[in-house]
Amino acid sequence: MSATDLLNLLIAALLLAGVYAIMSVGMTIIYGVMKIVNLAHAGFLMLGAYFVYELYTHLGIDPLLGVLLAFPVFFLIGTAVHRILVCRIPISDQPTLTSLLLLFGLWLVLQNLGYLVWGNSDRAILTPRTLDVLKIGPIGFPTVRLVVFGVALAALAGLEFVLHKTWFGRAVRALMQNSDAGRIVGIPVERTARIAFGVGIAFSGAAGGLLAMLYSFSPDFGGPFLLRAFVIIVLGGLESFAGVAIGSLILALVETFGILALPANYQPAIAFSLLVVALVVLPGGVAGLWNRRRRLA
Secondary structure, X not given: OOHHHHHHHHHHHHHHHHHHHHXXXXXXXXXXXXXXXXXXXXXXXHHHHHHHHHHXXXXXXXXXXXXXXXXXXXXXXXXXXXXXXHHHOOOOOOOOHXXXXXXXXXXXXXXXXXXXXXXXXXXXXXXXOOOOEEEEOXXXXXXXXXXXXXXXXXXXXXXXXXXXXXXXXXXXXXHHHOHHHHHHOOOOHHHHHHHHHHHHHHHHHHHHHHHHOOOOEOOOOHHHXXXXXXXXXXXXXXXXXXXXXXXXXXXHHHHHHHOOOOOHHHXXXXXXXXHHHXXXXXXXXXXXXXXXXXXXX
């Protein structure tokens, strides 16, 4: 393989890492504040894909605008789900079987709702930019992947601003570090948790719309990406936003360059293997390894 081909693969991995990051950050927010593993993440990814698809197919709304509209719509859906279901889960500083079963059941409900409404046939979002390629010398940049990467990067930058410059962001970071101390200093835990759950679901829905611009989808769409999101947050350390970026980059690089040795349909096996390695070798993720080195230094 030539150097140009390797460079193209590297660029593809970097563009994919941006999408993986926005796909996973919602799970990190919810886990960090509430210590809940959101298995319904897959269902909301699927709904986000169909949301953008319906806006484009029936109303002619550009998929990029559909992704932006998905943020407020899925935020409201997330806060409603929290108010109706999630707030009834007993508060715990560790994931509980109750929360896992509840959100797994919600995922199955959303999946079957997708089958009921859209059937089991694959759909795709095709726009003029879908097959367009930006050529810079020997390097080709798929336009749709560049656009999706740009939107993902802007959304993550907006989240970073919110986390460090607003009351909500400071409350989220405080609860992620020490929930008991957060309660003592007067942080409204229930309200913060509801907003955090809404933000997490908003990122899930928007990420589903972005992924739908790159892949065909059906009601089963979210499952493989749920596995990837889980691998990424485990690699990153579960509660680290910087770790999400690192985990996304690692997974994207391994998957992209893995096709040199394995067929493309072995990508789920690559994700499973990374998950096993992360749990056995890096139980605290890359962020935990970095923190240990800082303490030793």
